[in-house]
Amino acid sequence: MGKDLKYIRFPAGAHKKYLDGVCYELDNDTDTLTITYTGKIYDFFLKSKTPYLIDRYGDKKIQAVEIISFFLSLLLYAALILYFFLLNRIEYAKQMFWPFIITDIGLIIFFFATSEQFSKIKDFHKNSLCKKCGRYFAYEEHNEPIIKEVSSRLKYEITITRYWECKFCGNKDPRIEDLNYYQQNGEREDRKNRTCRECNKEYALIEYKLPDIKIENDTATTIRHYECTSCGYHEITIKMKNLPD
Ligand SMILES: [Zn+2]
Ligand SMILES: [Zn+2]
Structure with missing residues (x-):
């Protein structure tokens, strides 16, 4: 089973990121x-x-x-x-x-x-x-x-x-x-809030909405959404996992 985890980081004020030919855009208001x-x-x-x-x-x-x-x-x-x-x-x-x-x-x-x-x-x-x-x-x-x-x-x-x-x-x-693609909501990760990578404040990084899961062919992609309550830093993690037959 292959696994692949990507982090997309948005320091406070950043709304757009490019990674591997993909554009990620975040609208903080909505x-x-x-x-x-x-x-x-x-x-x-x-x-x-x-x-x-x-x-x-x-x-x-x-x-x-x-x-x-x-x-x-x-x-x-x-x-x-x-x-x-x-x-x-x-x-x-x-x-x-x-x-x-x-x-x-x-x-x-x-x-x-x-x-x-x-x-x-x-x-x-x-x-x-x-x-x-x-x-x-x-x-x-x-x-x-x-x-x-x-x-x-x-x-x-x-x-x-x-x-x-x-x-x-x-x-x-x-x-x-x-x-x-078949889509569903997953569960929030069952752990304590993490330390923010940007401002280093402990327990400030929260998973602020339910993760999105899409299933395409035999790959499940889970997108998780994090936000720092202290400095406004946002982070997205994308995990790809091959599904067993
Ligand atoms: Zn014509
Ligand atoms: Zn922070």
């Missing part, structure tokens, strides 16, 4: 932390083949492949569970252990990935329509997208802004989408 960084240009394995596939098969067939692949992967997963159930009951099941496991898991991954790719083809086709000139596969990103995470007292929001531009008519169409 206790809102804004984290901004660049994301990746939208891409997926079959992106370059999408215009050809849509042209040749149409979006109805593409959607059918997506749904059928998804159900096949579920069916193969059910077969795997059934196989383990029969393993100790039927002698023959034991003999074909590895060929069965490798084939079944390989096919689950294949059909699941196919379903995911075809779902992206469908979305990309829909989203590539220029609102001005009405052509499909018109939009290209003219800048890297900006990801913004806003942690306020009430909520934690993650959005991505993509800068689309039509390659035919030049229409610019920036779009903001929500990124739905």
Whole structure:
């Protein structure tokens, strides 16, 4: 399990910090932390083949492949569970252990990935329509997208802004989408207030709001918010932890 801890320090009067290409901005009046960084240009394995596939098969067939692949992967997963159930009951099941496991898991991954790719083809086709000139596969990103995470007292929001531009008519169409990483509030750390790094006053550094936890793929990121009651120093700690499978 990997662990990674970062400290972002704001001496009294400081509101903005840059670290490793990420901008941290603190609004002391509203206790809102804004984290901004660049994301990746939208891409997926079959992106370059999408215009050809849509042209040749149409979006109805593409959607059918997506749904059928998804159900096949579920069916193969059910077969795997059934196989383990029969393993100790039927002698023959034991003999074909590895060929069965490798084939079944390989096919689950294949059909699941196919379903995911075809779902992206469908979305990309829909989203590539220029609102001005009405052509499909018109939009290209003219800048890297900006990801913004806003942690306020009430909520934690993650959005991505993509800068689309039509390659035919030049229409610019920036779009903001929500990124739905699973988020929750954690608990305050169960320990006494710490000594402030800035003014050295003992017990002055308090964790002044509940930590934010976001879960993306298999990494949990915990952001904790500290404030010195004596000198106004603020500190944010960011801890990344790989989750066990
Ligand atoms: Zn256009
Ligand atoms: Zn202090």
